[in-house]
Amino acid sequence: MNAEATMQKACLVTGSTGRNGAGSAIVRWFAKKGWRVVVNYSRDTQAAEAVAAECAALGAADVLVAKADVTSDEACRAMAAEIERRWGRLDVLVNNAAVTTFNDHKNLDGLSFDDFQRVFAVNVSGAYVATRAVAALLRRTGNASVVNMSSVGGLRGTGSSMAYAASKSALNAMTFSFARVLAPEVRVNALLPGFIEGDWLVNGMGRARYESVRAALIAKNPLKSVQTPDEIAEAIWWLVNGPAALTGELIQLDAGGRLVV
Template identity: 30%
Template sequence: MISNLFQNKTILVTGAARGIGHAIASAFHNQGATVWSADIIDPVNKIQGVNYEKVNLEDENQIKSLMDKIGEKLDVLINNAAFIKMTDIRNIQIEEFDKIFAVNLRAPFILSKLAIPKFEKTGKGSIINISSTRSLMSEANNEAYTSTKSGLNGLTHALANSLGPLVRVNSICPGWIECGDYQALREEDHSQHPVGRVGKPEDIANACLFLADDSKSGFITGQTLVIDGGMTVKMIYNE
Protein backbone atom coordinates (compact mmCIF):
# COMPACT_ATOMS: atom_id res chain seq x y z
CA MET A 1 0.00 0.00 0.00
CA ILE A 2 1.40 3.39 -1.04
CA SER A 3 1.26 6.22 1.52
CA ASN A 4 2.75 9.71 1.45
CA LEU A 5 5.04 9.78 4.49
CA PHE A 6 8.06 10.44 2.26
CA GLN A 7 6.27 12.09 -0.64
CA ASN A 8 8.53 14.58 -2.47
CA LYS A 9 11.58 13.05 -0.74
CA THR A 10 14.52 11.58 -2.61
CA ILE A 11 16.20 8.49 -1.20
CA LEU A 12 19.39 6.76 -2.33
CA VAL A 13 19.94 3.15 -1.25
CA THR A 14 23.12 1.30 -2.18
CA GLY A 15 23.11 -2.46 -2.56
CA ALA A 16 19.37 -2.44 -3.22
CA ALA A 17 19.17 -5.16 -5.88
CA ARG A 18 18.31 -7.83 -3.33
CA GLY A 19 18.11 -8.67 0.36
CA ILE A 20 18.04 -5.92 2.97
CA GLY A 21 18.64 -3.15 0.44
CA HIS A 22 15.73 -4.32 -1.72
CA ALA A 23 13.44 -4.28 1.32
CA ILE A 24 14.60 -0.77 2.22
CA ALA A 25 14.01 0.53 -1.30
CA SER A 26 10.56 -1.08 -1.35
CA ALA A 27 9.62 0.40 2.04
CA PHE A 28 10.51 3.96 1.03
CA HIS A 29 8.85 3.55 -2.37
CA ASN A 30 5.68 2.44 -0.59
CA GLN A 31 5.86 5.62 1.48
CA GLY A 32 5.81 7.80 -1.63
CA ALA A 33 9.54 8.56 -1.97
CA THR A 34 11.54 8.89 -5.16
CA VAL A 35 13.98 6.01 -4.71
CA TRP A 36 17.34 5.48 -6.40
CA SER A 37 18.99 2.07 -6.20
CA ALA A 38 22.73 1.64 -6.78
CA ASP A 39 24.13 -1.87 -7.11
CA ILE A 40 26.75 -3.74 -9.10
CA ILE A 41 24.26 -6.51 -9.93
CA ASP A 42 20.88 -6.44 -11.66
CA PRO A 43 17.86 -6.41 -9.33
CA VAL A 44 16.27 -9.77 -8.58
CA ASN A 45 12.77 -8.28 -8.65
CA LYS A 46 12.47 -4.78 -10.04
CA ILE A 47 10.17 -2.43 -8.13
CA GLN A 48 8.02 -0.42 -10.49
CA GLY A 49 9.00 3.24 -10.16
CA VAL A 50 12.41 2.75 -8.54
CA ASN A 51 15.39 4.19 -10.44
CA TYR A 52 18.01 1.47 -10.88
CA GLU A 53 21.62 2.30 -11.62
CA LYS A 54 24.40 -0.25 -12.09
CA VAL A 55 27.36 1.11 -10.12
CA ASN A 56 30.69 -0.32 -9.05
CA LEU A 57 31.20 1.34 -5.68
CA GLU A 58 34.93 0.67 -5.87
CA ASP A 59 35.09 3.28 -8.64
CA GLU A 60 34.94 6.89 -7.42
CA ASN A 61 34.08 8.16 -10.92
CA GLN A 62 31.06 5.87 -11.11
CA ILE A 63 29.92 7.12 -7.71
CA LYS A 64 30.25 10.73 -8.90
CA SER A 65 28.29 9.92 -12.05
CA LEU A 66 25.51 8.37 -9.95
CA MET A 67 25.27 11.44 -7.73
CA ASP A 68 25.09 13.69 -10.79
CA LYS A 69 22.14 11.69 -12.14
CA ILE A 70 20.20 12.01 -8.90
CA GLY A 71 20.03 15.79 -9.23
CA GLU A 72 20.53 18.72 -6.90
CA LYS A 73 18.58 17.49 -3.89
CA LEU A 74 18.74 14.44 -1.63
CA ASP A 75 16.86 13.77 1.60
CA VAL A 76 18.15 10.38 2.76
CA LEU A 77 21.32 8.42 1.96
CA ILE A 78 21.35 4.78 3.04
CA ASN A 79 24.77 3.14 2.76
CA ASN A 80 23.78 -0.50 2.66
CA ALA A 81 26.04 -2.10 0.04
CA ALA A 82 28.65 -4.45 1.45
CA PHE A 83 31.06 -7.12 0.32
CA ILE A 84 31.93 -9.99 2.64
CA LYS A 85 34.49 -12.75 2.21
CA MET A 86 35.58 -14.81 5.17
CA THR A 87 39.17 -15.90 4.58
CA ASP A 88 41.88 -17.17 6.90
CA ILE A 89 44.20 -14.23 7.55
CA ARG A 90 47.10 -16.44 6.50
CA ASN A 91 45.61 -16.70 3.02
CA ILE A 92 43.74 -13.47 2.36
CA GLN A 93 45.25 -11.31 -0.34
CA ILE A 94 45.72 -7.59 0.23
CA GLU A 95 43.70 -6.98 -2.94
CA GLU A 96 40.76 -8.79 -1.31
CA PHE A 97 41.06 -6.67 1.83
CA ASP A 98 41.22 -3.51 -0.28
CA LYS A 99 38.06 -4.49 -2.19
CA ILE A 100 36.11 -5.05 1.03
CA PHE A 101 37.41 -1.76 2.42
CA ALA A 102 36.51 0.11 -0.79
CA VAL A 103 32.90 -1.09 -0.90
CA ASN A 104 32.10 -1.20 2.81
CA LEU A 105 33.81 1.93 4.13
CA ARG A 106 35.43 4.07 1.44
CA ALA A 107 32.25 4.25 -0.69
CA PRO A 108 30.03 5.40 2.22
CA PHE A 109 32.58 8.12 2.97
CA ILE A 110 32.62 9.30 -0.66
CA LEU A 111 28.83 9.17 -0.96
CA SER A 112 28.38 11.09 2.29
CA LYS A 113 30.84 13.74 1.14
CA LEU A 114 29.13 14.14 -2.24
CA ALA A 115 25.70 14.25 -0.62
CA ILE A 116 26.46 17.34 1.50
CA PRO A 117 25.65 19.93 -1.21
CA LYS A 118 22.42 18.07 -1.97
CA PHE A 119 21.42 18.09 1.70
CA GLU A 120 22.20 21.79 1.80
CA LYS A 121 19.83 22.34 -1.14
CA THR A 122 17.17 20.30 0.63
CA GLY A 123 17.74 22.07 3.94
CA LYS A 124 17.95 18.89 6.02
CA GLY A 125 19.15 15.35 5.58
CA SER A 126 19.65 11.91 7.06
CA ILE A 127 22.41 9.36 6.52
CA ILE A 128 21.84 5.77 7.65
CA ASN A 129 24.79 3.40 7.54
CA ILE A 130 24.02 -0.31 7.57
CA SER A 131 26.74 -1.81 9.71
CA SER A 132 26.66 -5.26 11.35
CA THR A 133 26.73 -6.93 14.74
CA ARG A 134 30.07 -8.28 13.49
CA SER A 135 31.39 -4.79 14.26
CA LEU A 136 30.69 -5.55 17.94
CA MET A 137 31.67 -9.23 18.14
CA SER A 138 33.61 -11.58 15.93
CA GLU A 139 34.26 -15.09 14.75
CA ALA A 140 37.35 -16.46 13.08
CA ASN A 141 38.45 -15.44 9.58
CA ASN A 142 36.40 -12.25 9.60
CA GLU A 143 39.08 -9.56 9.99
CA ALA A 144 38.42 -7.58 6.80
CA TYR A 145 34.63 -7.37 7.05
CA THR A 146 34.67 -6.71 10.80
CA SER A 147 37.25 -3.95 10.43
CA THR A 148 35.19 -2.13 7.82
CA LYS A 149 31.96 -2.41 9.77
CA SER A 150 33.66 -1.16 12.94
CA GLY A 151 35.01 1.70 10.86
CA LEU A 152 31.50 2.44 9.61
CA ASN A 153 30.31 2.86 13.20
CA GLY A 154 33.16 5.30 13.79
CA LEU A 155 32.40 7.17 10.57
CA THR A 156 28.80 7.46 11.76
CA HIS A 157 29.50 9.36 14.96
CA ALA A 158 32.24 11.43 13.32
CA LEU A 159 29.88 12.55 10.54
CA ALA A 160 27.12 13.25 13.05
CA ASN A 161 29.38 15.83 14.68
CA SER A 162 30.75 17.23 11.42
CA LEU A 163 27.41 17.55 9.62
CA GLY A 164 25.04 18.44 12.45
CA PRO A 165 22.59 20.07 12.70
CA LEU A 166 22.03 19.91 8.92
CA VAL A 167 22.31 16.11 8.73
CA ARG A 168 21.53 13.42 11.26
CA VAL A 169 23.76 10.35 10.90
CA ASN A 170 23.04 6.96 12.46
CA SER A 171 24.00 3.35 11.88
CA ILE A 172 22.12 0.09 12.16
CA CYS A 173 23.79 -3.17 13.15
CA PRO A 174 21.70 -6.07 11.86
CA GLY A 175 22.17 -9.52 13.32
CA TRP A 176 20.93 -12.63 11.54
CA ILE A 177 18.62 -11.32 8.85
CA GLU A 178 17.43 -14.16 6.64
CA CYS A 179 17.28 -13.04 3.01
CA GLY A 180 16.71 -16.50 1.57
CA ASP A 181 14.07 -19.13 2.31
CA TYR A 182 12.67 -18.13 5.70
CA GLN A 183 10.49 -21.24 5.85
CA ALA A 184 13.58 -23.45 5.62
CA LEU A 185 14.91 -22.20 8.96
CA ARG A 186 14.98 -24.66 11.85
CA GLU A 187 13.27 -24.22 15.20
CA GLU A 188 16.68 -24.00 16.88
CA ASP A 189 17.56 -21.11 14.56
CA HIS A 190 14.60 -19.17 15.87
CA SER A 191 14.67 -20.27 19.51
CA GLN A 192 18.27 -19.15 20.11
CA HIS A 193 17.08 -15.56 19.67
CA PRO A 194 15.59 -13.94 22.79
CA VAL A 195 12.71 -12.58 20.67
CA GLY A 196 12.01 -16.12 19.41
CA ARG A 197 12.68 -15.70 15.72
CA VAL A 198 15.31 -14.95 13.09
CA GLY A 199 15.19 -11.46 11.59
CA LYS A 200 13.68 -10.44 8.26
CA PRO A 201 14.80 -7.70 5.84
CA GLU A 202 11.66 -5.77 6.71
CA ASP A 203 12.91 -5.43 10.30
CA ILE A 204 15.81 -3.32 9.03
CA ALA A 205 13.66 -1.45 6.50
CA ASN A 206 11.24 -0.38 9.24
CA ALA A 207 14.13 0.91 11.33
CA CYS A 208 15.35 2.95 8.36
CA LEU A 209 11.90 4.50 7.96
CA PHE A 210 12.02 5.51 11.62
CA LEU A 211 15.54 6.97 11.52
CA ALA A 212 14.80 8.87 8.31
CA ASP A 213 11.64 10.47 9.70
CA ASP A 214 12.65 13.70 11.42
CA SER A 215 9.28 13.95 13.16
CA LYS A 216 9.93 10.66 14.97
CA SER A 217 13.72 10.52 15.35
CA GLY A 218 14.75 14.16 15.09
CA PHE A 219 16.62 14.02 18.41
CA ILE A 220 18.65 10.95 17.43
CA THR A 221 22.05 11.24 15.79
CA GLY A 222 25.45 9.59 16.05
CA GLN A 223 23.90 6.39 17.35
CA THR A 224 24.35 2.72 16.54
CA LEU A 225 21.09 0.77 16.69
CA VAL A 226 21.51 -2.98 17.15
CA ILE A 227 18.72 -5.03 15.59
CA ASP A 228 19.54 -8.65 16.25
CA GLY A 229 16.69 -10.20 18.20
CA GLY A 230 18.72 -9.79 21.38
CA MET A 231 21.64 -12.02 20.41
CA THR A 232 24.40 -9.58 21.38
CA VAL A 233 23.10 -9.42 24.95
CA LYS A 234 22.87 -13.20 25.30
CA MET A 235 25.74 -15.12 26.86
CA ILE A 236 26.37 -18.43 25.10
CA TYR A 237 28.66 -21.10 26.57
CA ASN A 238 29.09 -24.76 25.70
CA GLU A 239 28.05 -26.85 28.70
Protein backbone atom coordinates (compact mmCIF):
# COMPACT_ATOMS: atom_id res chain seq x y z
CA MET A 1 0.00 0.00 0.00
CA ASN A 2 1.57 3.29 -1.08
CA ALA A 3 1.69 6.49 0.99
CA GLU A 4 -1.06 8.15 -1.03
CA ALA A 5 -3.39 5.20 -0.56
CA THR A 6 -2.93 5.17 3.22
CA MET A 7 -4.29 8.73 3.33
CA GLN A 8 -7.60 7.66 1.80
CA LYS A 9 -10.12 7.33 4.58
CA ALA A 10 -12.52 4.42 4.90
CA CYS A 11 -16.12 4.24 6.08
CA LEU A 12 -18.30 1.24 6.93
CA VAL A 13 -22.09 1.65 6.95
CA THR A 14 -24.02 -1.37 8.19
CA GLY A 15 -27.31 -2.11 6.48
CA SER A 16 -26.49 0.19 3.59
CA THR A 17 -28.53 -1.35 0.77
CA GLY A 18 -32.12 -0.36 1.50
CA ARG A 19 -33.88 1.23 -1.48
CA ASN A 20 -34.40 4.96 -0.92
CA GLY A 21 -33.14 4.53 2.63
CA ALA A 22 -30.79 6.33 4.99
CA GLY A 23 -28.10 3.64 4.86
CA SER A 24 -27.60 3.78 1.11
CA ALA A 25 -27.76 7.60 1.21
CA ILE A 26 -25.01 7.69 3.85
CA VAL A 27 -22.64 5.39 1.99
CA ARG A 28 -23.22 7.33 -1.24
CA TRP A 29 -22.46 10.59 0.57
CA PHE A 30 -19.05 9.33 1.70
CA ALA A 31 -18.43 7.95 -1.78
CA LYS A 32 -19.03 11.41 -3.25
CA LYS A 33 -16.36 12.74 -0.91
CA GLY A 34 -13.83 10.30 -2.39
CA TRP A 35 -13.69 7.94 0.57
CA ARG A 36 -13.27 4.20 0.49
CA VAL A 37 -16.62 2.72 1.48
CA VAL A 38 -17.94 -0.60 2.69
CA VAL A 39 -21.42 -1.52 1.47
CA ASN A 40 -22.65 -3.95 4.10
CA TYR A 41 -25.68 -6.20 3.66
CA SER A 42 -27.10 -9.42 5.08
CA ARG A 43 -29.29 -10.90 2.32
CA ASP A 44 -29.83 -9.02 -0.96
CA THR A 45 -26.63 -9.33 -3.01
CA GLN A 46 -28.18 -7.68 -6.06
CA ALA A 47 -29.15 -4.58 -4.06
CA ALA A 48 -25.67 -4.41 -2.53
CA GLU A 49 -24.00 -4.58 -5.93
CA ALA A 50 -26.30 -1.84 -7.23
CA VAL A 51 -25.38 0.50 -4.35
CA ALA A 52 -21.70 -0.36 -4.83
CA ALA A 53 -21.93 0.57 -8.50
CA GLU A 54 -23.51 3.89 -7.57
CA CYS A 55 -20.71 4.56 -5.08
CA ALA A 56 -18.06 3.81 -7.68
CA ALA A 57 -19.74 6.12 -10.19
CA LEU A 58 -19.90 8.90 -7.58
CA GLY A 59 -16.13 8.83 -7.08
CA ALA A 60 -15.40 6.47 -4.20
CA ALA A 61 -11.70 5.70 -3.91
CA ASP A 62 -12.61 2.03 -3.55
CA VAL A 63 -15.75 0.03 -2.77
CA LEU A 64 -15.92 -3.16 -0.75
CA VAL A 65 -19.16 -5.16 -0.77
CA ALA A 66 -19.34 -7.10 2.49
CA LYS A 67 -22.02 -9.64 3.35
CA ALA A 68 -22.30 -9.82 7.13
CA ASP A 69 -25.30 -10.21 9.39
CA VAL A 70 -24.67 -7.90 12.35
CA THR A 71 -26.22 -10.45 14.69
CA SER A 72 -23.31 -12.78 13.91
CA ASP A 73 -20.10 -12.12 15.81
CA GLU A 74 -18.22 -14.41 13.43
CA ALA A 75 -19.49 -12.57 10.34
CA CYS A 76 -18.65 -9.15 11.77
CA ARG A 77 -15.13 -10.22 12.72
CA ALA A 78 -14.64 -11.66 9.24
CA MET A 79 -15.79 -8.37 7.72
CA ALA A 80 -13.34 -6.47 9.93
CA ALA A 81 -10.53 -8.78 8.85
CA GLU A 82 -11.43 -8.21 5.19
CA ILE A 83 -11.31 -4.43 5.68
CA GLU A 84 -7.93 -4.73 7.35
CA ARG A 85 -6.53 -6.89 4.55
CA ARG A 86 -7.80 -4.56 1.86
CA TRP A 87 -7.06 -1.13 3.33
CA GLY A 88 -5.34 -1.58 6.67
CA ARG A 89 -7.53 1.07 8.29
CA LEU A 90 -11.06 2.14 9.15
CA ASP A 91 -11.96 5.72 10.03
CA VAL A 92 -15.74 5.63 10.43
CA LEU A 93 -18.37 3.11 11.44
CA VAL A 94 -22.04 3.99 11.05
CA ASN A 95 -24.26 1.51 12.87
CA ASN A 96 -27.30 1.86 10.64
CA ALA A 97 -28.67 -1.70 10.39
CA ALA A 98 -32.05 -1.90 12.09
CA VAL A 99 -35.36 -3.75 12.05
CA THR A 100 -38.75 -3.24 13.62
CA THR A 101 -42.17 -4.78 13.99
CA PHE A 102 -44.81 -2.18 13.21
CA ASN A 103 -47.36 -2.22 15.99
CA ASP A 104 -49.54 0.37 17.73
CA HIS A 105 -48.16 0.93 21.23
CA LYS A 106 -51.65 0.49 22.69
CA ASN A 107 -51.88 -3.03 21.28
CA LEU A 108 -49.89 -4.83 23.96
CA ASP A 109 -50.73 -8.23 22.48
CA GLY A 110 -49.40 -7.16 19.08
CA LEU A 111 -45.77 -7.82 20.00
CA SER A 112 -44.49 -11.26 20.89
CA PHE A 113 -41.42 -12.15 22.92
CA ASP A 114 -39.78 -13.20 19.66
CA ASP A 115 -40.51 -9.76 18.19
CA PHE A 116 -38.58 -8.13 21.02
CA GLN A 117 -35.73 -10.62 20.69
CA ARG A 118 -35.39 -9.95 16.96
CA VAL A 119 -35.50 -6.16 17.27
CA PHE A 120 -32.97 -6.08 20.10
CA ALA A 121 -30.72 -8.62 18.37
CA VAL A 122 -30.24 -6.31 15.37
CA ASN A 123 -30.68 -2.82 16.80
CA VAL A 124 -28.72 -3.25 20.03
CA SER A 125 -26.64 -6.44 20.05
CA GLY A 126 -25.83 -5.94 16.35
CA ALA A 127 -24.42 -2.47 16.98
CA TYR A 128 -22.37 -3.83 19.86
CA VAL A 129 -20.98 -6.75 17.88
CA ALA A 130 -20.17 -4.61 14.82
CA THR A 131 -18.43 -1.95 16.92
CA ARG A 132 -16.43 -4.49 18.87
CA ALA A 133 -15.31 -6.19 15.66
CA VAL A 134 -13.75 -3.03 14.23
CA ALA A 135 -12.68 -1.35 17.49
CA ALA A 136 -8.99 -2.18 17.04
CA LEU A 137 -8.98 -0.81 13.48
CA LEU A 138 -10.68 2.39 14.59
CA ARG A 139 -8.32 2.88 17.52
CA ARG A 140 -5.32 2.36 15.27
CA THR A 141 -6.51 5.23 13.08
CA GLY A 142 -6.25 7.50 16.11
CA ASN A 143 -8.93 9.96 15.02
CA ALA A 144 -11.89 7.79 14.21
CA SER A 145 -15.63 8.08 14.70
CA VAL A 146 -18.62 5.85 15.37
CA VAL A 147 -22.14 7.11 14.73
CA ASN A 148 -25.11 5.11 15.96
CA MET A 149 -28.34 5.60 14.03
CA SER A 150 -30.85 5.96 16.82
CA SER A 151 -34.26 7.66 16.88
CA VAL A 152 -36.14 10.35 18.75
CA GLY A 153 -38.43 7.45 19.67
CA GLY A 154 -35.69 6.26 21.99
CA LEU A 155 -36.14 9.41 24.07
CA ARG A 156 -39.91 9.72 23.84
CA GLY A 157 -41.07 6.11 23.84
CA THR A 158 -42.65 6.60 20.42
CA GLY A 159 -42.20 5.20 16.93
CA SER A 160 -43.06 2.11 14.96
CA SER A 161 -43.45 -0.09 18.03
CA MET A 162 -42.66 -0.25 21.73
CA ALA A 163 -39.89 -2.76 20.98
CA TYR A 164 -38.27 -0.36 18.51
CA ALA A 165 -38.43 2.59 20.91
CA ALA A 166 -36.94 0.51 23.72
CA SER A 167 -34.15 -0.75 21.46
CA LYS A 168 -33.19 2.79 20.46
CA SER A 169 -33.17 3.86 24.10
CA ALA A 170 -30.76 1.01 24.78
CA LEU A 171 -28.64 2.10 21.82
CA ASN A 172 -28.48 5.61 23.29
CA ALA A 173 -27.15 4.20 26.56
CA MET A 174 -24.61 2.11 24.69
CA THR A 175 -23.46 5.24 22.86
CA PHE A 176 -22.43 6.70 26.22
CA SER A 177 -20.62 3.50 27.19
CA PHE A 178 -18.68 3.18 23.94
CA ALA A 179 -17.78 6.89 24.05
CA ARG A 180 -16.05 6.28 27.39
CA VAL A 181 -14.44 2.99 26.43
CA LEU A 182 -13.07 3.94 23.01
CA ALA A 183 -11.79 7.40 23.93
CA PRO A 184 -9.49 9.14 23.20
CA GLU A 185 -8.82 7.54 19.80
CA VAL A 186 -12.48 7.18 18.80
CA ARG A 187 -15.43 9.54 19.19
CA VAL A 188 -18.87 7.94 19.53
CA ASN A 189 -22.13 9.81 19.00
CA ALA A 190 -25.71 9.01 18.05
CA LEU A 191 -28.03 10.66 15.54
CA LEU A 192 -31.70 10.66 16.52
CA PRO A 193 -33.90 11.39 13.49
CA GLY A 194 -37.65 11.75 13.49
CA PHE A 195 -39.77 10.68 10.52
CA ILE A 196 -37.53 9.76 7.56
CA GLU A 197 -39.10 9.73 4.12
CA GLY A 198 -38.62 6.55 2.12
CA ASP A 199 -39.69 3.02 1.37
CA TRP A 200 -38.94 1.64 4.85
CA LEU A 201 -41.82 3.55 6.42
CA VAL A 202 -44.04 3.21 3.34
CA ASN A 203 -43.70 -0.57 3.43
CA GLY A 204 -44.23 -0.75 7.18
CA MET A 205 -47.10 1.70 7.52
CA GLY A 206 -48.84 1.39 4.17
CA ARG A 207 -49.04 4.24 1.70
CA ALA A 208 -52.22 5.85 3.08
CA ARG A 209 -51.07 5.99 6.71
CA TYR A 210 -47.57 7.06 5.64
CA GLU A 211 -48.93 10.06 3.75
CA SER A 212 -51.30 10.94 6.60
CA VAL A 213 -48.59 10.85 9.28
CA ARG A 214 -46.12 12.70 7.07
CA ALA A 215 -48.61 15.49 6.36
CA ALA A 216 -49.52 15.81 10.05
CA LEU A 217 -45.87 16.09 11.09
CA ILE A 218 -45.09 18.68 8.40
CA ALA A 219 -48.08 20.71 9.57
CA LYS A 220 -47.02 20.79 13.23
CA ASN A 221 -43.20 20.70 13.12
CA PRO A 222 -41.64 24.17 13.56
CA LEU A 223 -39.59 23.78 10.37
CA LYS A 224 -42.62 22.42 8.47
CA SER A 225 -40.73 19.40 7.19
CA VAL A 226 -39.70 15.83 7.88
CA GLN A 227 -36.32 14.27 7.20
CA THR A 228 -35.00 12.93 3.91
CA PRO A 229 -32.30 10.24 3.60
CA ASP A 230 -29.88 12.82 2.19
CA GLU A 231 -30.42 15.08 5.21
CA ILE A 232 -29.56 12.15 7.45
CA ALA A 233 -26.39 11.53 5.43
CA GLU A 234 -25.41 15.19 5.69
CA ALA A 235 -25.85 15.09 9.47
CA ILE A 236 -23.73 11.94 9.73
CA TRP A 237 -21.00 13.65 7.70
CA TRP A 238 -21.10 16.60 10.11
CA LEU A 239 -20.84 14.34 13.16
CA VAL A 240 -17.80 12.64 11.63
CA ASN A 241 -16.07 15.83 10.50
CA GLY A 242 -17.43 18.37 12.97
CA PRO A 243 -16.23 19.45 16.42
CA ALA A 244 -13.30 17.33 17.56
CA ALA A 245 -14.49 17.51 21.18
CA LEU A 246 -17.94 16.10 20.42
CA THR A 247 -18.41 12.61 21.88
CA GLY A 248 -21.10 10.82 23.83
CA GLU A 249 -23.81 13.08 22.38
CA LEU A 250 -27.35 12.32 21.25
CA ILE A 251 -28.10 14.69 18.37
CA GLN A 252 -31.79 15.09 17.58
CA LEU A 253 -32.73 15.79 13.97
CA ASP A 254 -36.49 16.13 13.83
CA ALA A 255 -37.33 19.51 12.23
CA GLY A 256 -37.99 20.82 15.74
CA GLY A 257 -40.68 18.25 16.47
CA ARG A 258 -39.47 17.90 20.07
CA LEU A 259 -40.45 21.53 20.66
CA VAL A 260 -44.14 20.97 19.94
CA VAL A 261 -46.27 21.03 23.08
